[in-house]
Amino acid sequence: MFPLLRSVIKRVAFAVPTIFGVVLVSFALTRLLPGDPAVYFAGAAPTPEAIADIRKAMLLDRPLLEQFVSYVVNLLHGDLGKSLITGQPVVKDLAARMPATLELTGLSLLIALLVSIPLGVIGALRKGSLIDHAARFFSTTALSMPSFFTGLLLVFVFYYLLGLAPAPLGRIDPLGLPPPVKSGLIVIDGFLAGDYESVTDGLAHLVLPSIALALSGIGPLTRITRGAMLTVLSSDFIRAARSYDMPRWRLVYVYALRNAMLPVLTTAGFVFSFLISANVVVEKVFSWPGIGSYALQALVASDYAAVQGFVLSVALLYVLINILIDVLYGIVDVRVRLAE
Amino acid sequence: MLEVRNLSIEFSTRRGTVKALDRIDLSIAPGEIVGLVGESGSGKSVLSYAISGLLDRSARIASGEIRWHGAVIEPVRERRSTHAAIAQIFQNPRASLNPIMTVRRQLGDVAGRDRVLSLLENVRIDPNRADHYPFELSGGQCQRVGIALALGCEPELLIADEPTTGLDVTTEAAIMALIGDLSQRRGMATLLVTHNLALAAANCDRIAVMHAGQLVECGPAEQLAYSPMHPYAEQLLASVPQHSESADDLRTVPGLLPDLAGPLLPCRFAPRCDRHQPDCDASPLSLIARSPQHFVACRHPLC
Amino acid sequence: MEFAATLQDGLRRDPLTATTMAIIVIICLVAIFGPFVASHDPLATNPSIALKPPTWEHPCGTDQVGRDICTRIVYATRLDLFIALSAVGLGLIIGGLIGSLAGFFGGIVDRLAMWIVDTIMAFPLFVLAMGIVAALGNSLENIIYATAIVNVPFYARTMRAEMKQRREMGFVEAARVSGNGPFRILAVHLVPTAVPQLMIQATLTMGWAMLNAAALSFIGLGIRPPTPEWGIMVAEGASFIITGEWWVALFPGMTLVLVVLSLNLVGDGLRDVLDARERR
Numbered sequence: 025m026f027p028l029l030r031s032v033i034k035r036v037a038f039a040v041p042t043i044f045g046v047v048l049v050s051f052a053l054t055r056l057l058p059g060d061p062a063v064y065f066a067g068a069a070p071t072p073e074a075i076a077d078i079r080k081a082m083l084l085d086r087p088l089l090e091q092f093v094s095y096v097v098n099l100l101h102g103d104l105g106k107s108l109i110t111g112q113p114v115v116k117d118l119a120a121r122m123p124a125t126l127e128l129t130g131l132s133l134l135i136a137l138l139v140s141i142p143l144g145v146i147g148a149l150r151k152g153s154l155i156d157h158a159a160r161f162f163s164t165t166a167l168s169m170p171s172f173f174t175g176l177l178l179v180f181v182f183y184y185l186l187g188l189a190p191a192p193l194g195r196i197d198p199l200g201l202p203p204p205v206k207s208g209l210i211v212i213d214g215f216l217a218g219d220y221e222s223v224t225d226g227l228a229h230l231v232l233p234s235i236a237l238a239l240s241g242i243g244p245l246t247r248i249t250r251g252a253m254l255t256v257l258s259s260d261f262i263r264a265a266r267s268y269d270m271p272r273w274r275l276v277y278v279y280a281l282r283n284a285m286l287p288v289l290t291t292a293g294f295v296f297s298f299l300i301s302a303n304v305v306v307e308k309v310f311s312w313p314g315i316g317s318y319a320l321q322a323l324v325a326s327d328y329a330a331v332q333g334f335v336l337s338v339a340l341l342y343v344l345i346n347i348l349i350d351v352l353y354g355i356v357d358v359r360v361r362l363a364e
Numbered sequence: 365m366l367e368v369r370n371l372s373i374e375f376s377t378r379r380g381t382v383k384a385l386d387r388i389d390l391s392i393a394p395g396e397i398v399g400l401v402g403e404s405g406s407g408k409s410v411l412s413y414a415i416s417g418l419l420d421r422s423a424r425i426a427s428g429e430i431r432w433h434g435a436v437i438e439p440v441r442e443r444r445s446t447h448a449a450i451a452q453i454f455q456n457p458r459a460s461l462n463p464i465m466t467v468r469r470q471l472g473d474v475a476g477r478d479r480v481l482s483l484l485e486n487v488r489i490d491p492n493r494a495d496h497y498p499f500e501l502s503g504g505q506c507q508r509v510g511i512a513l514a515l516g517c518e519p520e521l522l523i524a525d526e527p528t529t530g531l532d533v534t535t536e537a538a539i540m541a542l543i544g545d546l547s548q549r550r551g552m553a554t555l556l557v558t559h560n561l562a563l564a565a566a567n568c569d570r571i572a573v574m575h576a577g578q579l580v581e582c583g584p585a586e587q588l589a590y591s592p593m594h595p596y597a598e599q600l601l602a603s604v605p606q607h608s609e610s611a612d613d614l615r616t617v618p619g620l621l622p623d624l625a626g627p628l629l630p631c632r633f634a635p636r637c638d639r640h641q642p643d644c645d646a647s648p649l650s651l652i653a654r655s656p657q658h659f660v661a662c663r664h665p666l667c
Numbered sequence: 668m669e670f671a672a673t674l675q676d677g678l679r680r681d682p683l684t685a686t687t688m689a690i691i692v693i694i695c696l697v698a699i700f701g702p703f704v705a706s707h708d709p710l711a712t713n714p715s716i717a718l719k720p721p722t723w724e725h726p727c728g729t730d731q732v733g734r735d736i737c738t739r740i741v742y743a744t745r746l747d748l749f750i751a752l753s754a755v756g757l758g759l760i761i762g763g764l765i766g767s768l769a770g771f772f773g774g775i776v777d778r779l780a781m782w783i784v785d786t787i788m789a790f791p792l793f794v795l796a797m798g799i800v801a802a803l804g805n806s807l808e809n810i811i812y813a814t815a816i817v818n819v820p821f822y823a824r825t826m827r828a829e830m831k832q833r834r835e836m837g838f839v840e841a842a843r844v845s846g847n848g849p850f851r852i853l854a855v856h857l858v859p860t861a862v863p864q865l866m867i868q869a870t871l872t873m874g875w876a877m878l879n880a881a882a883l884s885f886i887g888l889g890i891r892p893p894t895p896e897w898g899i900m901v902a903e904g905a906s907f908i909i910t911g912e913w914w915v916a917l918f919p920g921m922t923l924v925l926v927v928l929s930l931n932l933v934g935d936g937l938r939d940v941l942d943a944r945e946r947r
């Protein structure tokens with residue numbers, strides 16, 4: 025346990041310059057606003073007093089360095105400012121919507137992995153075959169489809185034409201009653217409350233958006249898996265393992281695949297950033313009440329505190345995911361683990 | 365037991381067809397240790413991979429066959445079947461072990477969990493090392509684990525591709541002694557692949573010399589080491605330092621190997637040969653028996 | 668010009684890349700000359716023919732205010748290509764500059780440059796672009812700036828790797844000995860050698876830049892209706908998907924996919940050709 029803790033601490037320490045950069049950029053973004061930031065942060069019909077208040081709160085009359093320090097101090101207190109549309113602290117708004125986003129992103133990452141790893145493995149095992157070409161074309165096409173468009177196509181086919189999917193209007197039937205919030209994930213909360221109608225309804229609403237989102241991750245993941253698998257399969261130790269006459273499943277799925285998963289894991293972080301980006305537009309298409317659609321509402325209403333809060337928190341989430349992946353990598357790859 | 369007959373192997377690459385092996389003939393009997401020598405790039409590894417069925421899919425048999433106890437075996441065996449009990453030790457010991465699994469796990473996968481410790485003992489590795497990963501072991505230890513893995517398959521034929529490259533003299537001697545011992549005790553045949561003729565002469569019953577994908581001479585070890593017949597074998601012998609400590613004054617055979625993807629002369633050594641005569645380029649050469657055991661492929665042999 | 672020769676050779680062996688290149692050429696021609704031959708006005712509304720499915724007169728149908736979708740796609744092609752090209756061009760200049768300085772000088776310059784690049788990469792890039800456009804203001808130029816900035820890391824990394832690799836080569840030393848300053852060596856001797864690699868990166872990221880820009884306008888940033896632009900057109904068609912008027916979103920969306928797919932295939936093909944050359 026202790027070495028693990030040490031490696032986590034070490035990786036957090038490594039991430040400090042990046043986190044500093046992220047905070048600096050998001051600070052810069054709040055000051056870059058054309059015109060007077062105070063006017064923008066004050067919202068639609070600001071009174072002069074409100075503007076003056078905000079100017080004071082943002083320390084806009086003080087030197088930049090002082091402004092930055094107070095920005096960081098506020099951040100450390102979990103203060104991202106107040107949202108104009110909801111009147112709530114931005115942090116609270118984001119926290120309330122985070123489960124919806126995580127539910128969608130998590131499920132789609134799972135789907136993406138379940139589709140692209142077999143696809144990449146088959147492509148590598150049968151390099152140059154029809155299946156390989158088909159898989160490559162599929163992954164390039166998936167990479168070339170904007171997820172807002174994929175989402176719309178799915179809605180058209182599965183809702184309008186086939187009537188299989190529910191209307192793209194959020195996480196649960198508008199007339200249905202959501203289960204009491206425990207984890208924030210409807211499917212799990214439904215199970216906890218024994219409300220299986222909510223479970224199926226929640227799942228039905230999740231399917232299309234998560235497929236739309238997963239498609240944007242399948243392209244890069246399939247490519248990486250295929251490439252990594254090809255490299256590993258042509259490596260000396262696989263040739264050696266072949267000479268020891270071990271069963272083929274063990275050769276491919278234990279010896280080759282486990283080694284090929286290392287580069288895949290490294291890319292998973294990048295794929296997550298793809299997904300969280302695509303998440304914004306997919307949430308719009310499916311009226312999904314996550315942080316992405318919150319940011320979009322805020323954009324439309326020029327609610328800058330909310331927008332910047334969203335950008336910053338998503339970036340910090342991404343940094344966190346990358347730390348997590350690094351730690352995982354260390355667990356899978358003994359060389360890294362023991363080198364520490 | 366093993367018979368390679370008239371074997372030619374080609375690789376199709378972007379640069380063209382690499383004619384890696386040219387009409388190779390070689391046989392090995394049970395309990396025999398046969399040395400396969402030649403400089404880097406002469407096709408030793410390609411031949412040994414062909415015998416163990418490990419060639420890449422880009423390889424093509426242009427002629428000939430390999431027989432194992434009389435039955436034909438394929439040089440590219442995607443799914444190796446256990447009936448050909450041929451195991452291989454690899455040139456690059458560390459890269460030939462799975463980097464993310466312990467020695468115990470890998471040995472157990474190959475030979476069964478209960479045999480791990482006795483196999484390690486066989487190759488004289490401390491059983492405490494069983495739970496180490498390859499990168500925690502020295503090159504010599506990795507090589508010994510590789511040998512343990514190969515022996516775990518209980519082969520009738522062991523192919524050892526440069527089992528001692530990169531190892532110090534003491535480890536080299538220990539590993540050679542181990543292989544010699546196993547041949548004697550189990551009647552296991554060994555094909556010892558090396559670029560070091562002296563090492564082969566000291567450990568083998570017979571030696572086969574390869575140059576640029578051709579087998580140029582093959583005979584009993586002492587005969588070949590003391591009176592080589594092929595000009596290449598002679599030069600190779602002269603390039604072996606007398607005292608193996610002073611590896612620095614290694615004389616190499618002058619000239620370069622021909623490009624195996626380009627046009628080739630019947631005798632691929634001709635451009636480098638000081639005994640070359642016009643008739644050497646006339647027609648394809650084949651191994652000629654100079655004595656019942658000793659064969660050479662040369663129009664103007666040394667004796 | 669050796670590169671051009673390998674390219675020609677490679678294309679002959681790879682008909683898919685050749686085909687997609689042809690598609691791209693056609694699309695460029697449409698972008699340049701399309702508006703001159705388009706039969707309709709992209710902005711002219713005509714409520715009496717609103718939301719009509721495709722006919723000979725309107726091959727892609729009409730939208731909710733009776734505009735000809737086909738004409739709008741043609742005009743949008745011009746705009747979207749312009750955005751992607753300028754964003755990639757700008758990104759190339761900035762990224763190339765950062766990367767070449769970092770790779771050539773190393774040391775503190777390198778570390779600073781890599782910190783900038785890593786910081787950009789620490790954001791999910793589309794989200795960063797959103798934040799930039801939100802902060803700078805909602806306009807066409809800002810879409811271009813934002814897309815350029817999020818592309819900078821890719822070019823900077825490529826350029827840096829190339830420079831690092833070439834810095835030690837003989838001709839640099841020769842140029843230095845014969846009295847050339849570092850900037851002259853960079854500009855005259857080093858940067859041009861990295862152009863093929865950079866061009867491949869540019870093709871590979873061009874499609875992505877296009878998706879990025881379209882997604883920005885899809886969520887309502889940057890270009891505003893009624894300007895014809897693929898993202899906006901799909902956004903306008905979105906609400907008609909659930910009522911069955913599929914053509915409003917489908918045709919602009921498909922055009923976008925076709926263009927991006929072609930770009931990605933060409934990028935892959937180019938990379939294969941170059942890889943093959945380097946392997947030789």
Ligand SMILES: Nc1ncnc2c1ncn2[C@@H]1O[C@H](COP(=O)(O)OP(=O)(O)OP(=O)(O)O)[C@@H](O)[C@H]1O
Pocket residue numbers: 375377382384402403404405406407408409410411420422455559624
């Ligand atoms: N998969 C392959 N594709 C193309 N050419 C190959 C392949 N494998 C080997 N060759 C070629 O076959 C020739 C013989 O190579 P091989 O590895 O057998 O030499 P070697 O005698 O084992 O040399 P070394 O002492 O360096 O191990 C070389 O010219 C090599 O380039």
Ligand code: SF4
Pocket residue numbers: 595596631632633634635637638639640641644661662663664665
């Ligand atoms: S055949 Fe001729 S060229 Fe070849 S090795 Fe013998 S003497 Fe030399």
Ligand SMILES: [Mg+2]
Pocket residue numbers: 408409410455525
């Ligand atoms: Mg070899």
